[in-house]
Amino acid sequence: MDGYKIISEFILQPMIQLKSFDINLYNKVITKKDNQLAHIDNQSKIKYNVYYNNELCGFVGLIPGNKDVGFTQIIIIKQFRGYGLLKLIYQALVNKHRLKRLYARIMKSNVRSVKAHLKIGFKEISEEETKAQIKMGRMSRYQTTLYKDY
Numbered sequence: 001m002d003g004y005k006i007i008s009e010f011i012l013q014p015m016i017q018l019k020s021f022d023i024n025l026y027n028k029v030i031t032k033k034d035n036q037l038a039h040i041d042n043q044s045k046i047k048y049n050v051y052y053n054n055e056l057c058g059f060v061g062l063i064p065g066n067k068d069v070g071f072t073q074i075i076i077i078k079q080f081r082g083y084g085l086l087k088l089i090y091q092a093l094v095n096k097h098r099l100k101r102l103y104a105r106i107m108k109s110n111v112r113s114v115k116a117h118l119k120i121g122f123k124e125i126s127e128e129e130t131k132a133q134i135k136m137g138r139m140s141r142y143q144t145t146l147y148k149d150y
């Protein structure tokens, strides 16, 4: 019985945990370059420290939009990149805030981020929508806006 409990706790234990944002920790571990790519500190209304198996692996931010939609920003700490954590972190964020759609606005020059988002099922908004967003001043022509429905 005890063995069963230990195994089931291990399986049910979430690998990804979102905990309250710690600006001091953020400033300590995030490089200037990464911060320029994702401005989590001053742009996201909601933000979290992200832990993978109890180790700090990054930070994620959310700018809530209408209803169950939100814009996200993310930085995965270098040593944790390339392991597919992006998908798991977004899933944790979506679950926590009961979101139906996530948007990510990314500099086109940030090829790694664009590719990483496409790889986990994000799609580019339509050309018309892109033009409209640029016209309204919501994004620049150097950015791309991707979305995923959950």
Ligand SMILES: CC(C)(COP(=O)(O)OP(=O)(O)OC[C@H]1O[C@@H](n2cnc3c(N)ncnc32)[C@H](O)[C@@H]1OP(=O)(O)O)[C@@H](O)C(=O)NCCC(=O)NCCS
Residues within 6 Å of the ligand: 034, 037, 038, 073, 074, 075, 076, 077, 080, 081, 082, 083, 084, 085, 086, 104, 105, 106, 107, 110, 111, 112, 113, 115, 116, 117, 119
């Ligand atoms: C963007 C980020 C969250 C992506 O997470 P990640 O764990 O690095 O993503 P992956 O390693 O799965 O990369 C996804 C794809 O990008 C591509 N890629 C990886 N390294 C790359 C590089 N140096 N240059 C270009 N493309 C690269 C690969 O095609 C890879 O797919 P593959 O694993 O099938 O080969 C992470 O790199 C990060 O935090 N970057 C710094 C901050 C940032 O840019 N945040 C996003 C702002 S919108």
